[in-house]
Amino acid sequence: MDLKVPEQERHFREEVRAFLDESLTPEILEAGRKTTSVFAPVKEAMAWQRLLHAKGWAAPHWPKEYGGTGWSVGQRAVFAEELVRAEAPPLIPMGLQMCGPCLIGFGTEEQKAHYLPRILSGEDIWCQGYSEPGAGSDLASLKTFAESDGDDYVINGTKIWTTYAHHANRMFLLVRTRRDGKPQAGITFLLLDMNTPGITVEPIVGLDEVPEQCQVFFDNVRVPKRNRVGEENDGWTVAKYLLTFERGGQDYAPALGVQLQRLKQIAARQTTAGGGSLRDDPVWAHKVAACESEVLALSFTEKRIKSALSAGKDPGALSSMTKILGTELQQRVTELGIETLGSQALVWQPQALVPGGDEAPLGPEYALTAMASYLNARACSIYGGSNEVQRGIIAKAVLGL
Amino acid sequence: MNFSLSDEQQMLADSARRFVQGGYQAETLWHQFAELGWLALPFDEDDGGLGAGLVETMVLLEELGRGGVTTPYLATVVLGGGILRRADAACRARYLPDLMAGDLQLALAVDEQERVFAPENTALQAREEGGGFVLNGRKTVVLNGDQADRILVLARTGGEPGDQRGLSLFLLDPHSPGVTLTPHRLVDGHRAARLQLDGVRLSADALIFEKDAAFEPVRQVLDEAILALGAEAVGALSVLLDDTVEYSKTRKQFGVPIGSFQVLQHRMADMFMALEQTRSLLLAATLKTLEGHDDARQAVHALKARIGGAGRHIAQEAVQLHGGMGMTDELAVGRYFKRITAMDGLFGGADQHLAAFARG
Numbered sequence: 001m002d003l004k005v006p007e008q009e010r011h012f013r014e015e016v017r018a019f020l021d022e023s024l025t026p027e028i029l030e031a032g033r034k035t036t037s038v039f040a041p042v043k044e045a046m047a048w049q050r051l052l053h054a055k056g057w058a059a060p061h062w063p064k065e066y067g068g069t070g071w072s073v074g075q076r077a078v079f080a081e082e083l084v085r086a087e088a089p090p091l092i093p094m095g096l097q098m099c100g101p102c103l104i105g106f107g108t109e110e111q112k113a114h115y116l117p118r119i120l121s122g123e124d125i126w127c128q129g130y131s132e133p134g135a136g137s138d139l140a141s142l143k144t145f146a147e148s149d150g151d152d153y154v155i156n157g158t159k160i161w162t163t164y165a166h167h168a169n170r171m172f173l174l175v176r177t178r179r180d181g182k183p184q185a186g187i188t189f190l191l192l193d194m195n196t197p198g199i200t201v202e203p204i205v206g207l208d209e210v211p212e213q214c215q216v217f218f219d220n221v222r223v224p225k226r227n228r229v230g231e232e233n234d235g236w237t238v239a240k241y242l243l244t245f246e247r248g249g250q251d252y253a254p255a256l257g258v259q260l261q262r263l264k265q266i267a268a269r270q271t272t273a274g275g276g277s278l279r280d281d282p283v284w285a286h287k288v289a290a291c292e293s294e295v296l297a298l299s300f301t302e303k304r305i306k307s308a309l310s311a312g313k314d315p316g317a318l319s320s321m322t323k324i325l326g327t328e329l330q331q332r333v334t335e336l337g338i339e340t341l342g343s344q345a346l347v348w349q350p351q352a353l354v355p356g357g358d359e360a361p362l363g364p365e366y367a368l369t370a371m372a373s374y375l376n377a378r379a380c381s382i383y384g385g386s387n388e389v390q391r392g393i394i395a396k397a398v399l400g401l
Numbered sequence: 402m403n404f405s406l407s408d409e410q411q412m413l414a415d416s417a418r419r420f421v422q423g424g425y426q427a428e429t430l431w432h433q434f435a436e437l438g439w440l441a442l443p444f445d446e447d448d449g450g451l452g453a454g455l456v457e458t459m460v461l462l463e464e465l466g467r468g469g470v471t472t473p474y475l476a477t478v479v480l481g482g483g484i485l486r487r488a489d490a491a492c493r494a495r496y497l498p499d500l501m502a503g504d505l506q507l508a509l510a511v512d513e514q515e516r517v518f519a520p521e522n523t524a525l526q527a528r529e530e531g532g533g534f535v536l537n538g539r540k541t542v543v544l545n546g547d548q549a550d551r552i553l554v555l556a557r558t559g560g561e562p563g564d565q566r567g568l569s570l571f572l573l574d575p576h577s578p579g580v581t582l583t584p585h586r587l588v589d590g591h592r593a594a595r596l597q598l599d600g601v602r603l604s605a606d607a608l609i610f611e612k613d614a615a616f617e618p619v620r621q622v623l624d625e626a627i628l629a630l631g632a633e634a635v636g637a638l639s640v641l642l643d644d645t646v647e648y649s650k651t652r653k654q655f656g657v658p659i660g661s662f663q664v665l666q667h668r669m670a671d672m673f674m675a676l677e678q679t680r681s682l683l684l685a686a687t688l689k690t691l692e693g694h695d696d697a698r699q700a701v702h703a704l705k706a707r708i709g710g711a712g713r714h715i716a717q718e719a720v721q722l723h724g725g726m727g728m729t730d731e732l733a734v735g736r737y738f739k740r741i742t743a744m745d746g747l748f749g750g751a752d753q754h755l756a757a758f759a760r761g
């Protein structure tokens with residue numbers, strides 16, 4: 001047992017830092033600072049992806065033959081940490097993190113050859129058609145139906161909470177292809193072009209007044225059968241594969257650590273009624289310390305997962321808890337953000353949050369993002385399998401209840 | 402970075418688990434510990450010890466915690482032994498062989514009445530006189546104080562309570578004139594004593610470290626004690642969780658096992674996460690201390706705060722989910738509940754350590 005960092009990893013960190021220092025443009029960095037969601041502003045995020053792609057670093061977690069980097073688990077963690085430290089905007093995950101891995105696992109050679117390079121380069125922007133108005137946590141009850149018609153499927157129905165559907169030119173989606181039997185057994189995984197006739201996209205304005213999510217309507221939308229990934233009625237297997245691929249893939253602690261440090265800097269500038277700085281206020285300090293010690297614990301939980309993966313072992317139960325802990329801490333940190341700023345957090349200037357926009361912030365830039373981050377963070381315990389569903393998974397899969 | 406046990410460490414864990422499960426003789430427990438080499442674990446090979454480190458102590462204490470074994474290991478080996486390990490060669494040669502053979506019990510007296518636990522808070526006076534020292538004052542909750550052959554007493558030779566300077570540590574024979582020991586039990590079944598010193602005369606060689614310079618070594622030993630306690634807590638908490646999950650699968654109400662109720666499932670999922678986060682902090686604090694990282698003490702504070710917070714959460718839920726049976730002395734859950742409760746009270750509670758963590 002030890003915490004030693006391999007020499008190779010230390011050099012690698014320097015290499016990553018040097019690259020980030022020279023590559024991140026002021027425009028991209030501004031978008032990074034103004035990102036108040038897991039989804040960064042599209043234009044700058046895609047510009048950043050193109051720069052990373054030119055370096056060969058757009059998809060470190062993909063197998064090397066498809067354009068991955070061949071890095072070790074440790075190197076990938078270093079890279080992710082440095083991205084957070086540099087305040088780079090996160091890349092949009094639907095293509096690189098979600099659709100890509102499904103294609104790598106189940107796509108035909110033709111599909112892989114066509115789509116994977118376009119995902120890497122950012123030529124295609126993907127959205128994920130999973131949830132429906134009647135199918136959220138109970139995803140398998142989805143109703144959007146794909147009727148077989150010769151070489152095509154004809155799709156009718158609707159998808160909701162489709163992030164960035166209004167920016168995307170492609171969608172990967174789950175549709176029902178059989179009405180009888182177990183709900184999971186009649187689902188098929190398809191790829192479609194968002195310009196196909198019959199598709200209507202209606203953005204949904206969120207609490208933060210940003211139309212990040214959409215509802216998508218399908219009215220006799222024709223999709224060729226060669227756009228099916230995996231077998232007909234076996235889409236559930238494809239969708240589930242992503243969970244294996246992602247296992248232990250996301251670390252929450254590095255970003256939370258950076259956010260807490262920033263919060264302390266902000267608090268140091270806030271003067272309390274007694275004349276001291278808020279940072280020295282015992283009640284404030286106690287709350288932040290409680291959060292910080294929890295983040296320290298989470299960082300070691302995440303290290304334990306990586307240690308197991310590096311040794312070729314199954315991290316098992318641990319990976320099921322990081323989504324819950326990471327997102328709930330994210331919510332606590334954003335709460336502390338608005339508490340720390342008090343009335344300054346109420347100043348509402350969504351236009352000033354648009355990178356390169358012409359509305360100047362009335363206060364400091366950090367005050368601008370606090371409320372939008374708080375509002376948006378309410379979503380993170382809902383998406384990706386709500387935290388109640390995640391607790392159910394721990395109860396069943398880990399505790400055997 | 403690696404969190405796997407070495408083969409030797411795994412063997413230690415296995416043998417400790419077998420020992421604890423195998424039904425041991427409480428009366429001869431300490432000499433069995435000596436025969437197994439556990440009393441020699443943290444001491445240098447030059448002193449006749451096994452030269453093992455904090456990871457080995459962690460491995461052993463987790464198993465003892467799992468077994469709910471009440472032992473003077475913390476007081477004698479971790480606290481007393483931790484002090485002696487840092488003492489000069491003559492002192493080590495005189496006491497360590499007996500300690501490792503199981504023939505010497507120790508205690509460390511730091512706590513004082515109406516004073517929050519902190520070594521620098523010590524008020525008990527040691528006055529220099531005739532080339533030696535005269536000690537006056539009282540120590541409370543001296544773990545293993547009633548059975549210790551020697552008690553290490555932290556006293557003030559200079560400065561005021563609150564000062565880190567001016568603290569000295571004395572090795573006391575409890576049979577010395579002027580010593581009054583009042584033995585008592587702790588809520589978790591451990592033994593302790595109140596120690597009253599009235600004009601107790603000690604020679605200069607009773608001084609363990611340089612005069613006025615005991616703070617730093619005592620603080621290091623207390624850090625190690627928190628790590629040991631953390632390991633024991635992880636062992637005990639895993640039993641509380643396992644027993645609760647098991648009970649909820651067999652206990653039926655409304656015609657079904659209570660573990661089928663989602664409201665209870667989610668609470669047990671939370672207990673599981675709290676346990677694993679505690680284990681993560683135990684690993685963080687142990688390995689950072691072992692490797693001398695700058696933020697090691699921060700991790701120790703975070704761990705102690707968590708033993709209190711997560712410990713209470715898991716232990717209270719365990720009693721609640723066991724219902725009335727959780728309130729009885731019949732089930733193990735009650736015993737572990739009391740041990741976990743005691744752990745928060747030792748060496749400074751959760752709030753105190755979180756405040757120290759906040760100060761950085």
